[in-house]
Amino acid sequence: MDLFLWKIGGEAGFGIMTTGLSFGKVAIRSGYHVFDYNEYPSLIRGGHNTYEVMISSQEVYAQKQDIDLLVCLNKDTYTHHKHRLTDKSIVVYDADEFTIEETGFVKLHIPFASMKKEHHVMQIMVNTIALGASLALLSGDIAIFYEIIEKEFKRKGEEVIAFNKKLTDLGFNYIKEHYSEHIKPVLTRKQEKSKMILTGNDAFSLAAVVADCRFYAAYPMTPSSTVLTSLAGWQDKSKMVVRHAEDEIAVMNTVLGASFAGVRSATGTSGGGFALMVEGISFAGVAEISVVVFLSQRPGPATGMPTWTEQGDLLFAVNAGHGEFPKIVLAPGDIHEMFELTLKAFDLADIYQMPVIVMSDKFLSESHKSVNKEDISNLFANYHPNRGKLVNAPGEGKYLRYKITDDGISERLLPGAPGAFYQVNSYEHVEDGHTTEEAAPRIEQVDKRSRKWQTYLDSHFKAPRVYGDIETADAVFVSWGGNKGPIIEAQKMLDAQGKKTAYIHFTHIYPMNTSIVKDILSKDKRYILIENNAHGQFGKLLTMETGIMIKESLLKYDGRPIYKEEIVAKVNT
Amino acid sequence: MDLFLWKIGGEAGFGIMTTGLSFGKVAIRSGYHVFDYNEYPSLIRGGHNTYEVMISSQEVYAQKQDIDLLVCLNKDTYTHHKHRLTDKSIVVYDADEFTIEETGFVKLHIPFASMKKEHHVMQIMVNTIALGASLALLSGDIAIFYEIIEKEFKRKGEEVIAFNKKLTDLGFNYIKEHYSEHIKPVLTRKQEKSKMILTGNDAFSLAAVVADCRFYAAYPMTPSSTVLTSLAGWQDKSKMVVRHAEDEIAVMNTVLGASFAGVRSATGTSGGGFALMVEGISFAGVAEISVVVFLSQRPGPATGMPTWTEQGDLLFAVNAGHGEFPKIVLAPGDIHEMFELTLKAFDLADIYQMPVIVMSDKFLSESHKSVNKEDISNLFANYHPNRGKLVNAPGEGKYLRYKITDDGISERLLPGAPGAFYQVNSYEHVEDGHTTEEAAPRIEQVDKRSRKWQTYLDSHFKAPRVYGDIETADAVFVSWGGNKGPIIEAQKMLDAQGKKTAYIHFTHIYPMNTSIVKDILSKDKRYILIENNAHGQFGKLLTMETGIMIKESLLKYDGRPIYKEEIVAKVNT
């Protein structure tokens, strides 16, 4: 399979991100699939910033260890990544700025510094030169990048556009002139179905709009902030009301107020902000208010490592909120699942009138992947909100907000409906919503709420999807969330080595149908738990629910995502 | 065994609580053991209030179902409790106010209303008449109650004292005159060792002072509030600084600031307030700041049933805080354990430099039990704080707050020590406390923090105590917290029925030594999980840690504590 990894690095604060994304856009417009991963420090300036893009003619889900083309805008980029070079790697750098002693790969000097000086450009524009050079080396069509420049700088006018094109040419032509022998046919234009390129956060944001979420409140917190800023930026088109509130507690309660009043509402945050919302989640639980909470994890505890990745909040999310009440936790594993599960999350929140948490992590939230545009458009076009038992007018008799029912779900009347009124209540309550401290209604309401879980398990829980065949597998991976990408890619590698594997991919994290799960985990197989955390939290959750303990595990907790090669190595030990 | 249950009930807001406690004090001063349980609504007025006191010449840990003497200050008291009367029961009431149709027990009319009118007293003083009557019926020594009156009203002067004594006499003499045939020798004065009578909250508060906790901050929340108000009230004696802060978030962070600066610090709350503290707990986890958090549970979710009892916050507490870090959760089962474990909690927090949560619930927090005064005095006298690796001055070389050590614990230098400085950090950090985002120090610090757990398990974890003999038991109870009382009492009842039982009582809830726990739970026995919640959370925790699932359970979640008779019934099904 063709898999090419392009990587660029430079000082933080100099537009590496934009450059990386532009590169990815060229790739999809040229007919390729991409997956990217970026690293940046929790500083505005002064640290190191990298961006790597996988290019493939097949769908691709994760990056790889070997770098095929490394573009170094500073020395650190080289130093930090030289261990990832092979004899096929090409390194682009400015030999006037620093020297590279090592050999065993292709070194291409481009005089970035003198070009910068000659053309009086800022450091940030050097990226454009480097991008031009990259395109040349990979047989990219410069016209495609021109289109991107035109779109991006439309507002800034012709002059800016022309200047950017010129910078692109500079790099492009330098390669053509000096290193034509190193040019590889990686981005040769192909006719393919149109693609989109987006991150997990983009997918959540888009899906929220599609789900007819009309109110989003948040307080910025990496790596969830771009949901807030995207949704805020789209307001004039989408007509969503987006509010950056004073703190996460306000956020949560405002969202609950809006949801009560009848609009689909959501919020997003990371662990620290989520910690401030858990009281509200408990409130949503007892008052039976629909809400979708997007939780994008980063390494904790506390402030932790804000711009890195981890899956360290799972058990906290599952057990979030004091007291006992039902909630649903979903975890998409890739962009497509983020679309599907976000749409589903809004439906579930309405159907079951409870909090639904959609979990992500920095790796999934901020890595771009290409998806087929038509698939997504169809998904959107065919989606129509299911608002469950929401009604516009009260029926016969006294309206009872918390009416005892077999499925645990009561009719929910839109506030303002004439001829009725009711209260939702954070206290335990009787059917009409009034406070009670009596034993009998307490038990009734606890049981009613619990039945919603059973109804969900019967109607909407989805068993984990299995990639590969468990029966014939030598190793069976068990995992969740963004690890899906590296695992799928590792399976391909192992397959090529003649090793059969299967992957049990959980998306419907909590609650779970224990008999289904028990069944799938009880074969006489080598199960390997893979998690991006130290405690093996999903493994613990599986044990809690089924009693099964998975003995082998690959746990990574240094803030970096799991690489497919690490999985392969694990299997081969 | 002699077990006598006295119960009084009346309208909320009329001093039932004080009366109940006074009754208990008479009992301990007469040489008896007591245990009490009270119920009151989450209203200042208008609801119903009851107080029941068990009296025994042996140590007693819980109330019982059958009421021996029921004092009804209103009709509700009778109606709510008539199902708990037996043919031996006595009911005291005012037949001028309401009539009792049922028969089959002893009905004693006392004209409370006309006495009230005749003597121009407020409703609240009728309690004193009723208390006098109770003492007469139970052969109590009125002089003992006189002493209590004298102590209580010392500040109010002789007149008030005399008047209260007169009211007592009124009830006392009425019984002697009219119902001498019903007098029972329940409170006949005995010479016994001095006792104290206190609640779980009292025990926590006292132990905090003894542990040399110097700073306590809190925001009121039932059923934890009396810790705040007791400690605040003792300030002039104890010199503790007690602060009622603006919210629970302030509380938590203030406590952490004080702890950093070197004083033992604690806070207390219930589920909703705890929810607001979890971000701070995560901070304490990564920054390695010692803190004791007293979590007294009430039925949730959200506001729930504020004045009732439940054990619904266990998994929330165990998993509290985003990210992965060690914490310790302890749960005393009775007053004596509350003393011991609170003292231990302060030591553990200092030794392991992490958050230690002491769990209680309304039942344990607000029920009084008698304990041997000398035992407690000795416990206190023999206690000396173990502050772990706290040092006054830096050693050789650069001081490293987060130095990597084998046991995971680093020296902690008192801020202000000359010649040094350091920072504690909510970000991931290197040994000196400065922020890092590098993989290697991240792994090192995560591992270091985890090792503290291992050290704790090796050095301070205490295996569950077993009451009875598992080998010979027909049924083995598994439980935690305040259920201990009813279970111990149920064991006595079952024993009398010829049924052998054992009780595995967990106090060191989390983390747990899995091999010890596995071992004790793997016998071929009828295990019964007993919890005061709906989800069987401790059972889930046991499964998570050991894979073992306890099949039978007794779960109660109506806000009421478990009664020993319910346990007996469970065993007999």
Added chain:
Amino acid sequence: MATQKDFSGYTGTWCPGCGDWGIGVAIKSAFVQMGMDPSSVGVVFDIGCSGNMNDVLNAYAIHGLHGRSVPTAVGMKLAHHKMPVVVIGGDGGLYGEGGNHFLHASRGNHDITLIAHDNSVYGLTTGQVAPDAQKGYKSKSTPQGMIEVSLNPLALALTQGASFVAQGFAGDVTALIELIKKAIHHKGFSLVNVLQPCVTFNKVNTYQYYMQRIYTLDHSYDRTNYKLALEKTQEFNEEKYPIGILYQSDRPAYHEQIAHLPQDSSLRERPAFRDFGLLIDDFV
């Protein structure tokens, strides 16, 4: 038209003589006099004795979390701004636990009405001090007297942007009705700080106490004068309590300033957005 009875749920559980009784009557009367009915008004109750009005007052209501009634009400308003939204809470919840929301909702001028029960204590948790108590106030949690100076809710709201700042007295229901009506009628953030004797736990700020120290702002008072209002808010340092509207301005409410919110319908009632192509374009 709806009557007091339509608004009346269960009987209140307040202590006899509690100021909350009067406030409860005033709120219901105001609702009735404004021609509202329980289906046409949204109420968010905080947690406290004050919030226990939830059982007494019929409406589309949320009995939410302690201290969080304000943001909850903000959400309710934004989702369906056609409905008037009233917050009923105590000084512990609104100014203590929820102080940050109070402050920022003032800035936002959200069109909600706060009826703050100023009793200087935490009634429901049996009498700890509230932040607007007087310095030195002795309570269960401050037996040596509160060290902090009083929180000044009127000054806080005023300096942070509230467009309607008023003070009422639970002992004068007639005047309170008028204030509440004006507050609800006002478009924007309106605070009615109601001096409310807690007969059970507050032995200082009694009816008697207030009766001697309140005075009514008469017609000569110019409530559009910000500076004057600012001065009025300082009077409580001298234990003087002006009753009436201290300040009112007509700056637009938050929801009126959201360009894409249909003012004549509401966020809830507008048609769904389905033109997803507009957004997809960003990602190709």
Added chain:
Amino acid sequence: MATQKDFSGYTGTWCPGCGDWGIGVAIKSAFVQMGMDPSSVGVVFDIGCSGNMNDVLNAYAIHGLHGRSVPTAVGMKLAHHKMPVVVIGGDGGLYGEGGNHFLHASRGNHDITLIAHDNSVYGLTTGQVAPDAQKGYKSKSTPQGMIEVSLNPLALALTQGASFVAQGFAGDVTALIELIKKAIHHKGFSLVNVLQPCVTFNKVNTYQYYMQRIYTLDHSYDRTNYKLALEKTQEFNEEKYPIGILYQSDRPAYHEQIAHLPQDSSLRERPAFRDFGLLIDDFV
């Protein structure tokens, strides 16, 4: 005596030209000039670009939670009041997330010094609006402009009881040093709101912008006059920024009012209480 170098940790990671550089220098200079050394001062850093001063400034320090530096500092002070305690944070953390603490710590007059980096944005999370930005401020999170009016930190502190309220400018380090010294020297809650250009995300409130609008409070200004100060705090509505101490009073600090706290040692240093019998007596 300690020097600037003793206080200097790593090199800052702020953007070139960021106002934080100037504030950093001012803080260190103030510490040095006051004869302090890194062992004698406590600092609590909030989370933000401002809080990232943690790597630059040596002290007994806590780099705590976003928005929670004030209560953390309060605890530090109460436990060991001999040590001066300084809070370094941003306007997002101190006035947004932490607004409630700011408000209540003002009331308490806790003896801590806040150096608030007023840059109108959330720097570290790349440029969303902060609550003290001007109404209409366009940012990533408010692309149509902030709807709320500015939070007024000076008025907030002043009306809620802070005993020292000042404003500085990151572009005038010399004056800032003096302000910081006075603030630390002051016994009680001291706020230094520092106008701080964020060159990366705030294109409105630049050095230029402030240079044209600041003015220094001269000797004729009476900083003990509360009313005058109150007026001064309102000037920012007209985009005028007084620099200097707006208000100072000598009401006692919180810890000075705790009767049982030994003033000459500290809570930490006092002998342990062991007379448990005194308390046991309540329970017999």
